């Protein structure tokens with residue numbers, strides 16, 4: 001780093017490139033007191049040094065472009081680069097949301113097509129593309145449910161959430177003003193209709209479900225559950241974050257769901273992580289259309305138009321303008337390029353890949369939900385590791401071996417949980433390498449526990465002192 005006590009000459013010695021003297025004349029009218037007397041405190045380095053700096057920084061990171069990213073519940077699949085290219089087309093990248101409808105027909109068409117394709121994939125009748133993420137979609141969906149009962153003049157205050165649910169489910173329900181009833185899963189990790197009956201009453205507005213659920217298990221009683229919920233006058237919400245397991249195989253609307261969100265940044269392959277942009281479109285059955293946020297895109301002859309719901313009956317806007325348009329665009333390109341058959345194939349391959357890993361691990365670890373799974377599975381490492389070695393240690397040791405660490409200690413109902421979701425875009429060779437690595441670490445936890453306990457040693461940042469981080473956080477650097 002340079003500092004401003006250094007003279008230009010001293011700094012020049014750090015350069016590997018020759019800088020030509022400026023031939024622009026100094027403006028004689030500038031008062032001396034405004035003229036710089038010292039060198040500005042900015043890095044004064046060559047382009048090659050700068051390039052190396054950023055390349056080396058990027059290498060300290062874990063990313064899908066360097067390694068398999070088996071982060072359960074996150075569907076970290078490969079994002080085809082051609083979709084990035086399309087998102088950079090001037091025709092899309094330079095439009096302004098205040099442009100009039102006639103001048104952005106192409107972009108409206110993209111939104112219209114995506115709405116239509118999501119309806120086809122999910123069986124729902126209408127979609128809004130506004131929500132900015134899965135959790136935002138849940139919030140939108142629950143506001144729609146609240147609005148529906150308000151429009152009917154019916155007071156319902158509770159939402160049922162299974163105990164296997166993603167943490168965002170109860171959080172979104174609370175944020176939307178509902179009380180939460182937590183429903184315990186049965187011994188197979190799924191919702192039991194019998195237990196559901198015990199908590200159902202006239203206060204229940206809706207039940208939220210993820211299917212397959214966060215254990216990677218298909219909720220096979222869904223039709224019975226749907227009947228119980230609807231006979232009670234309640235609605236069924238589908239957390240569509242796990243849609244990658246069932247595209248082209250089942251449609252949430254066909255198995256009883258009324259409202260759902262889809263994480264475009266999971267199932268439909270747009271990059272995410274590190275807080276990157278997301279998109280959580282929400283779909284509804286026709287009877288909920290009037291509650292949807294505005295605007296959405298409709299087709300009138302050959303023209304695409306924005307359509308607005310009655311303000312009194314709808315929940316209003318959930319985000320400025322149309323949602324995260326580049327994400328919408330990339331998801332649309334992805335769906336169009338795979339087509340119905342390709343998407344179905346992707347789901348099947350995702351399920352096969354997860355089952356392949358599960359089958360190679362199940363003699364060494366406990367898998368509470370059984371011997372097969374959908375697109376992911378949660379295993380318990382309790383009893384599988386050397387003394388005092390925890391799931392956290394195994395995750396850290398995976399970092400040493402070049403893998404991003406899987407999701408751990410989630411879902412909460414699995415002790416010492418580790419959750420693996422390989423996605424369909426990893427090859428058998430990559431899966432085999434990952435399995436070998438994980439089995440080696442499990443072995444190492446018994447033969448050489450110190451190494452596992454001290455991991456990671458190959459990363460740029462070692463293990464943090466979590467107690468200190470919580471008690472005395474360093475909030476700047």
Ligand SMILES: *Cc1c(COP(=O)(O)O)cnc(C)c1O
Pocket residue numbers: 073074133134135136166168169210214239241242263278280
């Ligand atoms: C990822 C996920 C969510 C939340 O989605 P975000 O886009 O991260 O807000 C909700 N439910 C499940 C099951 C998930 O996997």
